[in-house]
Amino acid sequence: MHTPLDAFAAFDPSPPSDRASVPTQLPTAASRLRRRLVGINVAAASTVLALSWTVRDGLATRVTGPLTLGMILLALYTLTLCSSALWYDRACAVQCDPLVTGDDEQEQR
Structure with a gap:
């Protein structure tokens, strides 16, 4: 007989023995990748905002046809x-997923 809580069994926290098998470099690699992703996006957003603040009406300058400088900056x-x-998706898959790098096969042998 199934209880209503059986559907949530997959979401139960793993037992401590499973948590011990996670390599220690994975949280470090994930944290490093996350910092790089945030840094790249903050730098890009800051550049667009700084240019829009300093250039002001210059963003409405037509570059070619109907395209303005502001449109090109937003596209970039x-x-x-x-x-x-x-x-980020590819780097996480390569650095944090042992099945992609083949580490899991080497550990099983």
Whole structure:
């Protein structure tokens, strides 16, 4: 007989023996990657904000056709956000997932 709490069994905290098997370098690697991601995005946002504050009406300057300097800066900022998110996803998979790097197979042998 199933109880309503059986559906949440997957969310129960792991026993201490499972937590001990997590390599100590994983939290360090994840923290380092997170700091890099935040640093890249803060630098990009700060650059756009600083330029908009200093240039002011210059952002409305037409560069080519209907494109203005402000539109190009926002497009570059969006590109930076998307590329840094993709980089972060790939870096986390490579540095924090033992199945991607093959470390799990070596440990089982």
